[in-house]
Amino acid sequence: DAKTTQPPSMDCAEGRAANLPCNHSTISGNEYVYWYRQIHSQGPQYIIHGLKNNETNEMASLIITEDRKSSTLILPHATLRDTAVYYCIALNSGGSNYKLTFGKGTLLTVNP
Amino acid sequence: SQTIHQWPATLVQPVGSPLSLECTVEGTSNPNLYWYRQAAGRGLQLLFYSVGIGQISSEVPQNLSASRPQDRQFILSSKKLLLSDSGFYLCAWRSILAARYEQYFGPGTRLTVT
Numbered sequence: 001d002a003k004t005t006q007p008p009s010m011d012c013a014e015g016r017a018a019n020l021p022c023n024h025s026t027i028s029g030n031e032y033v034y035w036y037r038q039i040h041s042q043g044p045q046y047i048i049h050g051l052k053n054n055e056t057n058e059m060a061s062l063i064i065t066e067d068r069k070s071s072t073l074i075l076p077h078a079t080l081r082d083t084a085v086y087y088c089i090a091l092n093s094g095g096s097n098y099k100l101t102f103g104k105g106t107l108l109t110v111n112p
Numbered sequence: 113s114q115t116i117h118q119w120p121a122t123l124v125q126p127v128g129s130p131l132s133l134e135c136t137v138e139g140t141s142n143p144n145l146y147w148y149r150q151a152a153g154r155g156l157q158l159l160f161y162s163v164g165i166g167q168i169s170s171e172v173p174q175n176l177s178a179s180r181p182q183d184r185q186f187i188l189s190s191k192k193l194l195l196s197d198s199g200f201y202l203c204a205w206r207s208i209l210a211a212r213y214e215q216y217f218g219p220g221t222r223l224t225v226t
Contacts, residue, residue, distance in 0.1 A: 034214075
């Protein structure tokens, strides 16, 4: 699985868009980009994933660059409840491995 | 909609005592089920996963075991707890129709072994 790099922390004002970057320059063609978050003392929460097209769901949008070397998770209107550690992971879609592993992620703090 | 339950939420157990953590999923059939552990200051560690009743795969050899007696029930057990078993235990499920790593986690059980 490709290594991902994220800034350790970011701040965002409540009601504004939060744009969380992720670099995955060594990603291979069959690796998907997944985003999870973990609010303090809670279980991780799946947000979104994508391969090469931009994706949107009720939680967020995922923008993947054309060369797939980086991506951005966008929370369009951040709320205080979005304060969490956000994890970007690049994972191979094949094989028998189901194991999720998180790196250090980005601590997003949404300020009032 | 689907819901995942874990209990208890917190647990304090002495070294050498047994353990039983239960996880149940509602609103789906034949899910893949997972037990993870997240130790303080460390990452997520997959302990067991199951693709069906009675089918358990172990990722890390240790004094823990898992069982899946019913389609939507997953149990994590130990006969004798060690201090190193302390941590945040998370159960997760995945629909067989969903992407491989689209997993949904329960609220977790925080275990302290004293």
